Amino acid sequence: MKIMRTLEQLLTSIENHLAQTELPAEPELLYAPIAYSLSGGGKRLRPMLLLLAAELFGEEVPGALPAAAAVEVFHNFTLLHDDIMDNAAVRRGKPSVHAKWGPNVAILSGDAMLICAYRLLQGVPAGRLPQVLAVFNRMALEVCEGQQYDMDFERRLKVSVVEYMHMIELKTSVLLAGAVEIGALLGGASEEDCRRLRRFAVELGLAFQLQDDLLDSYGDERLGKAIGGDILEGKKTYLMITAMSRADEATREELRRTYADAALSDAEKIARVKAIYDRLDVPRLTEQQIGLRFERALAMLDGLSVDAARTQMLREYAAGLMGRKK
């Protein structure tokens, strides 16, 4: 039996494939932002999941690397366009494409980037292409739906926990689920194994997004990031929505007043909102929900038709992602 590649080797192969993506020099304002955006690094979470899913079923699965690159290019395309819509000036510590080149360049280079993602799918073996294209298309459209709901929610006064979970499932989980499903399809997985891997990724995506919400307000020594950004922006996160759903009318009013109080310093505002979260037991409930989702994700791997040993690397990767030891 060949030895499975290490996580680091997989990551290197993704970076190499992305770096090889053929981009002409001209017109410069079309292609330079794509190269800039792809060189921004990041965890390469989605292509890693795709390769790990493919390698459950065989080593060096044909087409897995270009498909992994396609999913990563697609993800970076969504960030590029989201940054215009959210008017975000910074992405991964650097100016966003929108901030650096302006909205028109960001729109058009984003469009070209989406097309480049589809161009990478040309590397998928012909026999698998119809299925892979169908999964990719559905995934891509659902991610757009998630972004639209996210923007809709910003303008709404009240969003339920169920609506919020549906939105993050579309905005985050669907892309992870698409990635593992494409990996599994390329690996020749059965329908049942594909279904299980999708559910694994959906739950993992939810756990990941809720953890992101939690860390933004309660922090994590591993991140050098300022704490409380979501609170200052008045973002509807899992914490905020859970707090609103659990609070009595007086507490809801207190939350709203705290948000609107221009006399408060940033630090005071964050402290007061977190005091309300704590009073309503929100951090513990969020932790609980994260743990539940993560356990459900791992449980999905138990029923796969492959040797349990083969799932080890995917488990480790998922645990590492969540900052948990396995």
Add this chain to the structure above:
Amino acid sequence: MKIMRTLEQLLTSIENHLAQTELPAEPELLYAPIAYSLSGGGKRLRPMLLLLAAELFGEEVPGALPAAAAVEVFHNFTLLHDDIMDNAAVRRGKPSVHAKWGPNVAILSGDAMLICAYRLLQGVPAGRLPQVLAVFNRMALEVCEGQQYDMDFERRLKVSVVEYMHMIELKTSVLLAGAVEIGALLGGASEEDCRRLRRFAVELGLAFQLQDDLLDSYGDERLGKAIGGDILEGKKTYLMITAMSRADEATREELRRTYADAALSDAEKIARVKAIYDRLDVPRLTEQQIGLRFERALAMLDGLSVDAARTQMLREYAAGLMGRKK
């Protein structure tokens, strides 16, 4: 021998296929602009060319209709995003998506529309999909390149005729060429026939675009459109670029001064610029170029390996498009 479908029947089948495009009701702000944009009518030039190319080789070619719809959806996606970049408020006599719903909705629904175009390609027979996807991707990327050059040119003082022709080849011809090539591939055309049909479409696209430039300044009784819009906007058209390339320094200076003269009424400005065009023989040279391109386009059809009678409908359609009798 089955009777070939009439142009009207082909158009009806395209409209029906587009109307059937599956669009969920929610999120409304994502999908309503797509339906709005597709219901705007237009000539359906690109899908018509795709079907006509396919039908050179056989009747009711499998996959031709979804591919034709894909090309039309792609074209409308480019208009939707172009209208944001050009800040255009009106499209086909109605408010543009950008004007009606704002830039964020236009960006995201445009993205979804591009994905919908790729989703329509799922209707292409599996055996042809790899080739069709490759042609579609290259075409889509080149159209983005054309749009970027167009925007680049706006900010440049001088653009040569060669550069202008290259830009409109990318922005207009490439999409027509992609459409006929996909049609031909689906019809099972030889490589040589594909190549000839591409060249037919490239030349036709150039003739069509130059005619568009000419009619904007010199009008046409069939169009209810105001004359001189390009002149008032200071657009770099074939007429303007040809005039600048033929003028001596004094005339160039006169053109520049006329453009910048705020004291002139619209009608005066148009009349003065056209007087310079006339003096430089620009309308006749443009007509000549249009005729040349159109003749070259038709000549490409002569060498096709199909029965000459089969090319008749494509010839008629091209002539109708250019307002010429065959």
